Amino acid sequence: MFFIKYTDSKIIKVRSVQAASVYRVAQGYKFLVKDKSSISEKYVDSYVDYKSAVINRSMFSAYLLKHGVTLNKKGNSLDLILMKFEYGVDADGSTGDGSRPSVSANELRKYFYENNATITWVTFDKNKKEVPELTKTITYKMLCRNPGKAKKGECFFIREELYTNVIRYITMGLIDKIPDGKGAKIVELSAYAPLITATAMDFIHIPLNNILVIKDEKVSCRKKACVVGVEEQKKQVRDFKEFEKIINPMGYTTYKTVLEDHPEYQLIGRTKKELLEHGIDISDCPIKETEFSDGKIHNKCVVKRDEREISNILWDGMGVIDSDATIFPADMNGFIYCRSHFFKSCLFKGNIQQYFKDYYKDDYDSAYIASGVDMFGRKIKVSDIKVIVTDNSLKWLKFTDYMSESGTPKAAFKAYKKIMKNDSYTFQIVKTAHSSKYGDLQRSSFQMNNTLPTTDKTILEKIASTSIDFCNNLKLNDGAFIDYLQATSTEKYSINKVIVALYNWNRDIINAEYFKKKRREMISSLKRERLLLGKLFQNGDNLTICGNPIAMLMKVTGQDFLHEGDFCTHDDRIECYTKRFAEGEMLAGFRNPHNSPNNIVCLENVYPEELIKYFPDLGKEIIVINGICTDVQDRLNSQDLDSDTIYATNQPEMAELAHKAYIEYPTIVNDIPKSTNSDYDKSMESFAVMDNKIANAQSDTGVSSNIAQLALSYWFDGGCESAELEDIFIICSVLAQCSIDSAKRNFDIAVGKELSRIQNMGCMNPPKKYPKFYADVQELKNRKKKSKKKEIDLKEVRLFNCPMDILYQIIDEGIIDLRENKYKVFRSKGTSLRSFLIPLSKDLNGKELGQGIMQKKSGRYEARYIDRFGKRISISGNDLKDVKKRYNEAIYENEKEINLRENITLDDWYLQWMNVYKYDIIRDDTKRHYNSVFRKHISPYLGKYNLREIKQLDIKKRIKELDKAGYGFETRNKVRILLVDIFNKAMINEYINKNPAKGIILKRDEEKEMRVLSTDEQTIFFDCCKGTFYDNLFVVAVTTGMRIGELAGLKWSDIDLDKKQIHVNRTLVYQKYDNDTKKEFHIEEPKTMTSKRVIPINKQCEIALKKQYMQKNVIAVKAPKCKIPQDEFKDFIFTTKFNTPLNSQIVCDAIKKIVDEVNLTRDILDEIEPFSAHCFRHTFATRCFEAGIQPKTVQTYLGHATIQMTMDLYTAVMPKHLFNEMEKVEILLDSVACNGDSIVEQKFANSKSLDNNIIRFNGDSKVV
Secondary structure (H helix, E strand, C coil): CCCCCCCCCCCEEEEEEEHHHHHHHHHCCEEEEECCCCCCEEEEECCCCEEEEEECCCHHHHHHHHCCCCCCCCCEEEEEEEEECCCCECCCCCCCCCCCCCECHHHHHHHHHHHCEEEEECCECCCCCECHHHCEEEEEEEEEECCCCHHHCCEEEEEHHHHHHHHHHHCCCHHHHCCCCCCCCHHHHHHHHHHHHCCCCEEEECCHHHEEEECCCEEEEEEEEEEEEEEECCEEEECHHHHHHHHHHHCEECCHHHHHHCCCCEECCCCHHHHHHCCCCHHHCCEEEECCCCCCCCEEEEEEEEEEEEEEECCCCEEEEECCCCCCCCCCCCEEEEEECCEEEEEEEECHHHHHHHHHHHHHHHCECCCCCCCCCCCCEHHHCCEEEEHHHEHHHHHHHHHCCCCCHHHHHHHHHHHHHHCCCEEEEEEECCCCCECCEEECCHHHHCCCCCCCHHHHHHHHHHHHHHHHHHHHCHHHHHHHHHHCCCCCCCHHHHHHHHHHHCHHHHHCHHHHHHHHHHHHHHHHHHHCCCCCEEEEEEEEEECCHHHHHHHHCCCCHHHCCCCCECCCCEEEECCCCCCCCEEEEECCCCCCHHHCEEEEECCCHHHHHHCCCCCCCEEEECCCCCCHHHHCCCCCCCCCEEEEECCHHHHHHHHHHHHHCCEEEECCCECCCCCCCCCHHHHHHHHHHHHHHHHHHHHHHHHHHHHHHHHHHCCCCCHHHHHHHHHHHHHHHHHHHHHCCCECCCHHHHHHHHHCCHHHCCCCCEEHHHHHHHHHHHHHCCCCCCCCCHHHEECCCCHHHHHHHHHHHHCCCCCCCCCEEECCCCCCCEEECCCEEECCCCCEEEECEEECCCCCEEEEEECCCCCEEEEEECCHHHHHHHHHHHHHHHHHHHHHHHCCEHHHHHHHHHHHHHCCCCCHHHHHHHHHHHHHHHHHHHCCCEHHHCCHHHHHHHHHHHHHCCCCHHHHHHHHHHHHHHHHHHHHCCCCCCCCCCCCCCCCCCCCCCCCCCHHHHHHHHHHHCCCCCHHHHHHHHHHCCCHHHHHCCEHHHEECCCCEEEECCEEEEECCCCCCCCEEEEECCCCHHHCEEEECCHHHHHHHHHHHHHHHHHHHCHHHCCCCCHHHCCECCCCCCCCCCCHHHHHHHHHHHHHHHHCCCCHHHCCCCCCCCHHHHHHHHHHHHCCCCHHHHHHHHCCCCHHHHCCCCCCCCCCHHHHHHHHHHHHHHHHCCCCHHHHHHHHHHHHHHCHHHHEECCEEEEC
């Protein structure tokens, strides 16, 4: 067994400490606080500022608990702390001598990394008095970054005495082996050592002998690209000498020497403020380039547009794992993202052993991998492989030189195997597939929406419609709001879950003031903080990206993996496969960070047979994107495959815009050189500098996104014409990559400085700088931030003609306002909002009468309202009080009826429908059938919705889902028929105004769905057709599987009852050939060589043929009344009543007549669906398989040209075996055969003795 629980791992509760507070206490700093009794400030003593934190269960926590870390009864430990560097220390002016200066966050990190952190933890009793004997002073040493918060600069500090053992454990001893001095690999070490500290969902144990490591592959294609590189930058300064030519004529100068020659000039300063005081804009001052004075090379980013090679790393960070239940955890979905010592890989679930069995066949048990040995010299049998990964998943390969004396990969692997063995070959699972909490919907982001290449309001209205409908439904539909509460309840215990529980207990809670307030607040928050800011709902999800898994298996087996055959390449899209969407759908794809239309990918969803066969359990949350000869990884902004996700949607307008973007906006390629030399050594100062840089990079990522959004907004607003602005958002897309990857590598660009340069460009500083959506985003961030808030002056905000500002206006206008002072609302749940203004009318003397009441010139009063059916109702009279009373009563009854009828769900109505309309009418078995169809296919998906909420689109969608799930036409049609009747009765009872199930047409796809008679249908059909003219034809058809043309062309000379054989030698077709004036009968050879065959005759077939012989005698007696067929059409066994040849239409009409007769006595859901004559052939094949006959034998019976047509599962059988196998069919068919065989035998014998001459066949010596 490979799957084992890692029971030693526990949660460790620790303290999260602000570094600034520790420094203040240690150095005796005081800090200013406001005096509550006055507006003045005063200095107070410092204290250690901490909160609770946890080290979740992981390999790391398990090791700590085994090696010295202790917990108290509550699970708390003081052996580790989580140190935060969110802010610096303010200067302490309480001494007045400046001895306690300010210290920045970066300086704090350097101080504590080099000097450790000593903290005195004071314990207090119940009376808040210090307990000296429990006071502890502990010195902590920096251990590693916190992987979850690395970009925020948080890191673990551990008790000094425990440091050495723990740092050696998490670094696999590399901390001691890496040489000191410049160029030390501390960037890589710090990135991969904390992998085992990540929170584990569970653990899996796989010996390395069962893991195959293959070399990853780089695959390229040639496409147009926007290549971002660097060039040396000159220092830009203002040229005030040239500026003199502009300001001198105005009577100003900035030079004292000029003033000596021109005393009439006024000397002014060079600052923006001073120049503006004299009406001069500093931006008019020319810019000149000069060398930097520090002697260093300063680079800036540039964009070049050219055709070039674009590459993908095929399986970068992913692998495959066998779906064997002893390996893949049963509670995980689709994939498991695993981490261990210097290892991380996203392992996708597949039937990899089945693939090897199918490929190697009889050699499977003895087969080895195609390369002979893997990259570590191991000879591995394919039957032992449980997991396949690439070298990119093994991060320890970057340290091969230090892991053994020889420094070879083989020796390094041996050392690594020893480390893994000590940890029981443990891999911790940190992630698996999960679906959206919003069901079929998922939220996008403003970054995605503002890159959509359109400002067409009509298109954007369609894109916004799902979000508007979602929000409006929360306002109008109580059930929808409860579902939203449930979906957004992330915590185990929350007020949302309490409200949901109360609602399920008593639905009257919706009338409570607290519920109404909570509802208003949540919906308002959804609108203001989500939808208006671009988090729009679409039909889609965040899908985990998988590479080409079949190609990976082909590489292992030595095949040409670049031609795997699952996907095709196109110039305008990339093929993918996901169960989340239907086959053939076009999708739009986005991946964060997303800053440009050049990052949008256009996908076509296909269903490759081999991929589905060997990876059937990937689920709906995974998408396989073709990486062979495509640009997908650069298109998705440096995407890899270690659990990266893509936001994918089939929203039609977005899919079309994605197609446009993929064609018109070339993929961005990061060509910024990576720094080859590192200035870092192993000192703690180097670690501090590195971690400060990584922490600052988090800010750079946000800044690059902000600049890109502003540049995009200006670009769209200017008609998409500015090449300079286009370059900016393209460059920002790459700078976001660089800042994210800074934890693992260095680039030849100072990201922060480059962003500052871009921000200061003239095109980035228009008079009105901020789009409306952007200003609101920043305001929301400011409300959540404690420091470094970006304040925006509202005078600099305006609406731009960019996608997000247009969407902002559409959503603001589209979401309804239910406030009573705007209009009164009558709600019809599940239908469109019926709202209207009820005017405040006056009488003839000008006195207000109230809403909806008016006085006519005749003096009569009239009140009007619109009832629940949309009809205008009028109430009139001479007495105002009486009219008001009747009006209020009518309004009350109308709203009462609305509420009553609105609240009935499909589940509730189904019970009433069954009890009233069906209970005493239908049989018990039919009732059970109705209940089964409703419970299985309808109730779980539509049952909870109110009748008025269900639209035809919902029903069509459900039927489509059944189709995708593999349910046949009959099942889908039964669902439709049942819903039509249910909603018809609901209309009669005025619950709904329109039947949403009516008008839905289902088309049978003959190629897609093979019609086969069930055994019950077969029994019913043949019972009904007994004694009919074509009874014998149908029996022969269903017992031989012959085609209708073959049966129509069958002659008595083809029958040998002694040997019990039918010889198929011809087929009769009814077609209009070139020389024909109309359709005519033609005798042809069977359509393939294999169609010319011998079929064994079983007992039922023999009886039917003998009955048909006697029937033909009757026709012969009536010959004068019948047509005499042409010579070539004589002696056909099966003809019409008029002795003319048969065609398929005649046979189908006969079948339909019998089916109609059967259905006259059956309930609507039990009716037999019509079928064609070819159905008998399908039914025969099915009965053969049910009887256990091998497919190769069935292929011979049916005359198929290839075994693929009858399932290529079995080997060929000997000809003599054909007739022995037919006995199996005969046994099965006995249960559905016609009765009276003995009577037929007797009549046939009598007929034979009366006229033996009649049964000679064209002079042939054979007789029946």
